[in-house]
Amino acid sequence: MPDLSPLPAPDTEVEYAEVARAESERGELVLRQRREGEGPVVLELRANGVFVMDTREVGSERALATAALAVVEQPRAVVVGGLGLGFTLREVLTDPRVERAAVVEIEQSLVDWMRDGTVPHGPTLLADERVTVVVADVAAALEEARPASYDLVLLDVDNGPGYLVHDENAAIYRAPFLRTAARALRPGGAVVVWSAQESPALERAMREALGECEVHPHPVLLQEREETYWLYLARV
Ligand SMILES: C[S@@+](CC[C@H](N)C(=O)[O-])C[C@H]1O[C@@H](n2cnc3c(N)ncnc32)[C@H](O)[C@@H]1O
Incomplete structure (x- = not known):
């Protein structure tokens, strides 16, 4: 499956911080914060490592x-x-x-x-x-x-x-x-x-x-x- 996660602008540093993690019978669910350069902090949801959505473009x-x-x-x-x-x-x-x-x-x-x-x-x-x-x-x-x-x-x-x-x-x-x-x-x-x-x-x-x-x-x-x-x- 292609990765739909947004690409950062070139030369922009991206910082991640894990917010929460859980396991279910379907695998791993992770909520993390993403910050690109001086941009706002965005929440991102991933299931088994696959980008599901974020709060930036809804x-x-x-x-x-x-x-x-x-x-x-x-x-x-x-x-x-x-x-x-x-x-x-x-x-x-x-x-x-x-x-x-x-x-x-x-x-x-x-x-x-x-x-x-x-x-x-x-x-x-x-x-x-x-x-x-x-x-x-x-x-x-x-x-x-x-x-x-x-x-x-x-x-x-x-x-x-x-x-x-x-x-x-x-x-x-x-x-x-x-x-x-x-x-x-x-x-x-x-x-x-x-x-x-x-x-x-x-x-x-x-x-x-x-x-x-x-x-x-x-x-x-x-x-x-x-x-x-x-x-x-x-x-x-
Ligand atoms: C792309 S997100 C939904 C985004 C939502 N429209 C919003 O505005 O935030 C998909 C959600 O569906 C849930 N999901 C996946 N399969 C499901 C199923 N069969 N039944 C119910 N929920 C499911 C996922 O855990 C995830 O929370």
């Missing part, structure tokens, strides 16, 4: 929420698959139409770091009374969800279908699971999937499972490097 994590909230009339109940460092969830909660947000995160230690302030913005975010945190595989959680009980399912659990953080997540990007996700939605609801790269296979799977798929490119600037992240959106 526009596409937020766009996952805003794109979804824009296409649904009454997004009263939302599922966020993958807490990460909480930027998608935070954006969901800025919408006053949202009454319930269930965030499903597979790593207990990450939830703990968000709750106990190891991630400084975590406690305030999770204290929002609309939030329920579920420590589980989002695939299993949606399998168990009551039919037609949510308005949005937002999925950002890997770096996308081509850059899996955990191999077991491959099924999340295929039609059978996408149908399961759609079953949890009320009519007029939507499923949106974040991806670090364009994925015709995901687009096909969404069309097969949900009957349609809008592809939204999202340009981002990672240090000096221009990249495009992608959102795959379907209404039911």
